[in-house]
Amino acid sequence: MAVMMYRQALNQALREEMRRDPNVFVIGEEVALYQGAYRVTEGLLQEFGEKRVVDTPISEEAIAGIGTGSAMVGLRPVVEMMTINFAILAMDQIVNHAAKLRYMSGGQLKIPMVIRAPQGAGMQLGAQHSQNLESWFMHVPGLKVIAASTPYDAKGLLKSAIRDDNPVIFLEHELLYTMKGEVPEEEYTIPIGKADIKREGKDVTIITYLRMLSVALSAANALSAEGIDAEVIDLRSLRPLDIDTLTESLRKTHRAVVVEEDWPTCGAGAEVMARLQETAFDYFDSPIYRVTLEDVPMPYSKNLEKSAIPDEAKIINAVHCAMGQRCQLPIRRPTEEIMQVEAKEEEEVEEQEEISRQ
Amino acid sequence: MEKNELIDMYRQMVLIRKFEDSAGEMYKRGKIGGFLHLYIGQEAVAVGFISAIRPDDYVIGAYREHGQALARGMEPGRVMAELFGKRTGVSKGKGGSMHMFDVEKHFMGGHGIVGGGMPLAAGMGFAINYRETDQVVICFFGDGAVNEGAFHESLNIASLWRLPVIYVCENNLYGMGTAFERVSSIPQAFRRAQCYDMEVESVDGMDVLAVREAADRAVRLTRRDRTPRFIEAITYRYRGHSMADPGAYRTKEEIREWEQRDPIPKYRHYLIDQHIATEQELNDIDSEIDKIVEDAVQFAEESPEPAPEELFEDVYA
Ligand SMILES: Cc1ncc(C[n+]2csc(CCOP(=O)(O)OP(=O)(O)O)c2C)c(N)n1
Ligand SMILES: [Mg+2]
Numbered sequence: 060m061a062v063m064m065y066r067q068a069l070n071q072a073l074r075e076e077m078r079r080d081p082n083v084f085v086i087g088e089e090v091a092l093y094q095g096a097y098r099v100t101e102g103l104l105q106e107f108g109e110k111r112v113v114d115t116p117i118s119e120e121a122i123a124g125i126g127t128g129s130a131m132v133g134l135r136p137v138v139e140m141m142t143i144n145f146a147i148l149a150m151d152q153i154v155n156h157a158a159k160l161r162y163m164s165g166g167q168l169k170i171p172m173v174i175r176a177p178q179g180a181g182m183q184l185g186a187q188h189s190q191n192l193e194s195w196f197m198h199v200p201g202l203k204v205i206a207a208s209t210p211y212d213a214k215g216l217l218k219s220a221i222r223d224d225n226p227v228i229f230l231e232h233e234l235l236y237t238m239k240g241e242v243p244e245e246e247y248t249i250p251i252g253k254a255d256i257k258r259e260g261k262d263v264t265i266i267t268y269l270r271m272l273s274v275a276l277s278a279a280n281a282l283s284a285e286g287i288d289a290e291v292i293d294l295r296s297l298r299p300l301d302i303d304t305l306t307e308s309l310r311k312t313h314r315a316v317v318v319e320e321d322w323p324t325c326g327a328g329a330e331v332m333a334r335l336q337e338t339a340f341d342y343f344d345s346p347i348y349r350v351t352l353e354d355v356p357m358p359y360s361k362n363l364e365k366s367a368i369p370d371e372a373k374i375i376n377a378v379h380c381a382m383g384q385r386c387q388l389p390i391r392r393p394t395e396e397i398m399q400v401e402a403k404e405e406e407e408v409e410e411q412e413e414i415s416r417q
Numbered sequence: 418m419e420k421n422e423l424i425d426m427y428r429q430m431v432l433i434r435k436f437e438d439s440a441g442e443m444y445k446r447g448k449i450g451g452f453l454h455l456y457i458g459q460e461a462v463a464v465g466f467i468s469a470i471r472p473d474d475y476v477i478g479a480y481r482e483h484g485q486a487l488a489r490g491m492e493p494g495r496v497m498a499e500l501f502g503k504r505t506g507v508s509k510g511k512g513g514s515m516h517m518f519d520v521e522k523h524f525m526g527g528h529g530i531v532g533g534g535m536p537l538a539a540g541m542g543f544a545i546n547y548r549e550t551d552q553v554v555i556c557f558f559g560d561g562a563v564n565e566g567a568f569h570e571s572l573n574i575a576s577l578w579r580l581p582v583i584y585v586c587e588n589n590l591y592g593m594g595t596a597f598e599r600v601s602s603i604p605q606a607f608r609r610a611q612c613y614d615m616e617v618e619s620v621d622g623m624d625v626l627a628v629r630e631a632a633d634r635a636v637r638l639t640r641r642d643r644t645p646r647f648i649e650a651i652t653y654r655y656r657g658h659s660m661a662d663p664g665a666y667r668t669k670e671e672i673r674e675w676e677q678r679d680p681i682p683k684y685r686h687y688l689i690d691q692h693i694a695t696e697q698e699l700n701d702i703d704s705e706i707d708k709i710v711e712d713a714v715q716f717a718e719e720s721p722e723p724a725p726e727e728l729f730e731d732v733y734a
Binding site: 092096116117120182186187353360362366 | 566726732
């Protein structure tokens with residue numbers, strides 16, 4: 060085993076797949092000469108040349124479309140969106156085109172394209188640069204959605220994504236790039252659609268993915284000191300969801316907490332919970348609780364940003380709730396609370412007007 | 418132009434330069450987080466344009482906008498406090514470097530998505546026509562934005578509907594590490610706008626008087642004719658794209674060459690040569706600005722952080 064950073068593991072996956080298949084190429088903003096905004100594509104230009112490592116103008120929609128179009132006729136593009144926030148500009152090509160071409164063509168076309176992008180918060184980048192958009196893509200049939208939480212997973216999953224014949228959204232996290240971990244020297248891939256039990260336990264299942272995995276694992280360690288033995292499952296693949304592994308775990312633990320860095324409303328966790336109440340309802344000894352990003356655009360200020368993101372304490376609290384211990388129960392979300400108060404105030408004003416008219 | 422006005426343009430440029438120097442320093446000391454994109458080198462563009470408009474006109478920028486914010490008369494202390502993430506900041510510490518807003522001063526942001534401000538500028542122009550006033554909008558963006566769909570959609574509509582928007586492309590030759598000529602089928606940004614049948618112009622963005630002259634003309638005509646214009650200001654950023662930029666894509670010689678054209682010393686010499694100001698007067702201004710920037714840092718430093726409950730405020734109106 061070699062120890063390497065997450066971004067180096069991704070870089071190896073790209074290199075190996077490019078060596079393996081001449082149809083694989085990398086395209087995106089600053090991927091070649093600049094060596095990648097997060098250095099994932101470092102050295103690729105030197106090894107593979109301009110033909111296969113392609114710098115583009117800042118034109119996200121066209122970049123996604125060029126990826127899709129080239130895949131329609133047999134290439135295997137790996138598109139880098141500098142961050143997921145900019146993929147919003149490419150949503151038309153991704154959702155209206157890439158995701159639908161196979162179906163609309165009655166199975167004639169395939170789109171073997173990977174769109175890689177880092178997402179996530181924690182670097183004080185503010186509201187437009189800190190988003191987690193997994194559920195946007197999870198919503199769309201025709202796409203697969205991957206989230207890699209360790210260097211080992213990053214490499215194995217990216218290789219599978221590149222070999223997959225469908226458009227795959229491959230989510231990375233800005234704060235994971237320098238994370239170190241063991242990666243085998245020999246060739247390996249990790250199947251898409253399989254969750255991974257990162258820590259076995261019997262009392263409660265913590266379901267998570269991407270950067271929240273390491274936060275959940277440290278929460279699990281802290282909980283073990285209290286005598287709570289938490290199982291931690293890394294989803295790895297958000298679409299398709301490995302509902303079997305989750306259901307099996309619930310059969311054992313009877314309790315679960317979902318930890319995610321995206322917003323709560325229609326978030327990835329909402330889907331996990333909906334599916335589990337269909338497949339594992341009989342095992343539940345408690346409601347499933349969620350730890351999510353607070354329901355607000357990301358503030359810049361350091362203290363506010365920190366308070367918006369799930370942390371160990373929030374996870375421990377949610378586990379306490381799931382265990383039926385003393386905890387701070389989830390209440391109506393503060394933003395909703397504020398909306399309710401405002402709506403009420405408006406009503407009162409209207410009533411006053413009514414009275415004055417009489 | 419009046420002597421006062423000429424000297425004020427000097428003061429504004431020096432304020433931006435010194436403020437940005439200080440912001441860079443504060444970033445290194447860990448007082449400022451996130452991305453910090455400094456405006457050093459481009460001062461003449463913001464000052465030349467913004468000095469040419471009225472308080473009721475609108476300004477909108479991208480994420481390299483501290484200079485534009487200061488030129489618009491936003492309080493240096495509150496701009497610095499925003500960089501520090503303090504509640505006294507112009508955006509209450511919620512925006513940061515990329516999202517400076519001061520609606521009272523008609524400074525409409527601070528936008529971090531490349532090209533994202535261009536449709537908004539068209540929308541403001543639409544509102545001006547709707548209300549039948551004679552305001553104008555100045556919209557700043559980089560050479561990188563020229564390749565976004567938003568650029569082309571906005572310019573077409575602005576031209577078609579005769580929106581009073583002055584689109585100012587600050588072409589500093591690079592978008593991050595990519596030279597403009599590597600990503601544009603036409604090496605001049607203004608020619609990319611020309612096909613929308615609007616007045617276009619290229620101006621030396623290192624010469625504040627040239628910029629001001631172009632701005633005066635553009636503002637006068639836009640106000641009168643209710644038509645958009647596109648001005649490309651050729652300029653240069655002396656610092657990296659952000660504080661994290663290794664800068665390997667351009668040579669030291671190139672930077673040095675552009676430093677010879679530094680808009681501030683050039684204008685300083687001009688003011689002295691033309692007997693508009695004495696060296697002493699300008700030195701006094703420099704010291705005055707040092708003090709303003711020091712005070713701004715102190716104000717930011719001493720300001721409180723946002724209170725925890727502010728996290729949930731201002732999500733909805
Ligand atoms: C839509 C979008 N894509 C990519 C980025 C990442 N990015 C930030 S700045 C930048 C370069 C922009 O260059 P330019 O417009 O020339 O402005 P300058 O930095 O030179 O002022 C890029 C690619 C972004 N912020 N938004
Ligand atoms: Mg530029």
